[in-house]
Amino acid sequence: MLFPFFKNNYLSIDVGFRNIKVVEVAVNRNNEVYIKNFGIAPTPLNCIKNGVIKNVDAVSSEISRIIRENKMKVKKSKIVMSGTSIISRVFLVEKVKGKDFDTIVMDTITDKMPINPNEHKIDYKILQELNENGKEMVKVFVTAVRKNIINSYIDVLFELGLKPISVDIPANSTAKFFNRDIKVxxxxxxxxxxxxxxxxxxxxxxxxxxxxxxxxxxxxxxxxxxxxxxxxxxxxxxxxxxxxxxxxxxxxxxxxxxxxxxxxxxxxxxxxxxxxxxxxxxxxxxxxxxxxxxxxxxxxxxxxxxxxxxxxxxxxxxxxxxxxxxxxxxxxxxxxVGLLDIDGIDINKNLNSEKLNFLVNAVGITL
The missing domain is CATH 3.30.420.40 (ATPase, nucleotide binding domain)
Incomplete structure (x- = not known):
């Protein structure tokens, strides 16, 4: 059992093509996660298209049923979006003295990625700085998601009367987990x-x-x-x-x-x-x-x-x-690797552990 003094409780929601997963978790000061409860139910048919939740009412209704039947009370919530809607790229960008690096990166993205910067939420992170042929180069990892897709997930949380904390992508969830020690x-x-x-x-x-x-x-x-x-x-x-x-x-x-x-x-x-x-x-x-x-x-x-x-x-x-x-x-x-193979994850022993492999993305975004 993890250290009992938890700093945060979340409802974490993963809306997949086939199943919706809702997990109630508590996170303590050491960023250890305790899975208090979870529920899994089929995603209503034809509700997701190209990553966008097309039928917010149907998805919200199913999530509401899962929350009600599993007696979940937490309001702070995080949601993970469908993986098909995310564009990612790696670029090597040259540093130019006197020019803002954000501007350089955005110019590269506009030039090399098939997206409209006004319609997409764009994030990048610096992976590595290196010197190539006397030039200062920076390797960046870029992700872009259409804003209307993000908004459809936020709409679900508002429809449920929950307090949105974040909308995240599966890749970030995975990266957070595998920053930890893996017990295999x-x-x-x-x-x-x-x-x-x-x-x-x-x-x-x-x-x-x-x-x-x-x-x-x-x-x-x-x-x-x-x-x-x-x-x-x-x-x-x-x-x-x-x-x-x-x-x-x-x-x-x-x-x-x-x-x-x-x-x-x-x-x-x-x-x-x-x-x-x-x-x-x-x-x-x-x-x-x-x-x-x-x-x-x-x-x-x-x-x-x-x-x-x-x-x-x-x-x-x-x-x-x-x-x-x-x-x-x-x-x-x-x-x-199963959920309990990841360091700092514990589960309410009264829960059915057979379904834990379906919860990796839902739990990962709480970290």
């Missing part, structure tokens, strides 16, 4: 390719496997340097099984959970396992190819290095056999 055994390396001595111990990826998306974050020295959203998630696996095995979506999801991407034993007579494996392998291979392209893009185009390890989070990360299969394909050590 990375010294006892379960995989090591002697040909990959080029892997960098200071750079790692955190891959969030969601229902509709897969979000790739790369941190170097625990600072976020790359973020990319891939529009493939666990529902694509269900759809592939349903289509190719002629099953209902409910049955497809059951088969996915039963067999996952675990390789069938040699000479098996379980034809169902073999069929599901082949179907899922095709989808997962395409996804891993996109992940590989992100890792190489980060290294080649974002002034990065080779990633030394991968942590996987989110509901989709629980797919049977996924971490072993990723290691085999990407040739990088892969470690599944």
């Amino acid at each position: 055994n990375i010294d006892n390396v379960k995989f090591m390719n002697p040909n990959r001595k080029d892997l960098n111990k200071d750079a790692f990826a955190v891959i969030d496997f969601g229902s509709e998306t897969t979000i790739i974050n790369i941190l170097r020295n625990k600072i976020l340097e790359f973020n990319k959203v891939i529009l493939t998630g666990s529902t694509n696996l269900d759809d592939a099984i349903a289509k190719n095995a002629h099953k209902s979506i409910i049955e497809a999801e059951r088969l996915k959970k039963a067999y996952g991407i675990s390789i069938p034993p040699p000479h098996t007579t379980n034809e169902e396992h073999v069929k599901v494996y082949k179907i899922l392998k095709e989808v997962v291979d395409k996804l891993l190819n996109q992940i590989y392209m992100c890792l190489t893009f980060y290294e080649a185009r974002c002034y990065g290095v080779k990633v030394g390890k991968i942590f996987i989070i989110g509901g989709g990360s629980m797919l049977k056999g996924l971490s072993d299969y990723m290691e085999q394909v990407l040739q990088i050590p892969v470690y599944p």
